[in-house]
Amino acid sequence: MGDLERELRDLSAWLETPDPPDVTARVRVQLSRPAPRRRRWRSLAAMALVALLVAVLPPTRAAVADAVAGLLRFAGVSIATSSAPALPSGTPSPLPAQRATALDEAQRAVRFPIRLPAKLGPPERVLVADPDATGNCRVATLLYDGGALRIDAFDGRLDLAFHKEASPPGVAWVQVNGDFAIWVDSPHVLSYVDRAGEVRRETARLAASTLIWQEADVSYRLEGALTEAEAIEVASSLR
Incomplete structure (x- = not known):
């Protein structure tokens, strides 16, 4: 006991x-x-x-078990907690085979619908990354505010795509459109997890406050200088 x-x-x-x-x-x-x-x-x-x-807690046994163990897996993102996450060193590498593209081309490059936030409008830039052998990309990114604000979208039915290291007090359950989401309210280390399940440490960077949620088998990360309420409002406006 x-x-x-x-x-x-x-x-x-x-x-x-x-x-x-x-x-x-x-x-x-x-x-x-x-x-x-x-x-x-x-x-x-x-x-x-x-x-x-x-x-x-979210209605999965895995979520309960992982949270007790200090490793939370949710919407294609794993969050490991520690009292002092190690900060990344050097300049982070981009995601595998990342490239800029037009929005319509990005939609053809991924297997899921790319939805735009009505609160932000059309993105300034669009990126796609990590294609498979058939050319289908795993991640689509919408950039705003010169890249300081971003939305990463990826197929939530796939394995983990991102790994975060954060301190427990800065991680909280919230809701987006009535469903579970996670809010990380402070800077944290973010790394990409490749198709083999390995954490790509060379991509590690210090990420800003982030909202993580999932809708219709698509997972999302909204990252930038937003409050929790502002982030939820943006997430809820996806169309």
């Missing part, structure tokens, strides 16, 4: 959610029943707490 309690306390740093469902009545009913040993009472209490966490 000691290890489980510590893990659940550590997990609490990840959570920022609406009011959870009230499980008090169910717990009281269980505790009112005869229990032969104190160990049974502690087991019931632990089960109730785990049920509560499952209710407020």
Whole structure:
């Protein structure tokens, strides 16, 4: 029980959610029943707490297990937490085979629809990257404000595409259009994960505040000098 309690306390740093469902009545009913040993009472209490966490976390067992372990996987992005993430050194490399292109050409280069945020309008530049053997690219990027504001879109059905290293207090659950999303409210190390599942450290860079969400099997990263409310407003305006 000691290890489980510590893990659940550590997990609490990840959570920022609406009011959870009230499980008090169910717990009281269980505790009112005869229990032969104190160990049974502690087991019931632990089960109730785990049920509560499952209710407020995204509805996947993997999300719960990874969050307890300090590695959260969500919408094609993994987030590893540590007290002091190592800062990248040198100039970061671009994503594999990254190139600039017109918006209509970018749409033909990826297998998912490229949606534009109504709050921002047409992008200043469009990038595509990491093509497979057939030429289909894995990532499409929309750039605004001279590149300081960006939206990365990638097929959410594929394996991980980005890896972040951040401190737990700066990572929180939020919502975009009623679905789960993640808000990272401070600069953090961002690396690309290639098709073989390897973290490409040469691409590591210090990223700005970021919103991560998923819609219709497409994953998104919105990064830039935005507040949480502004980022959610932009994300909600995708058309």
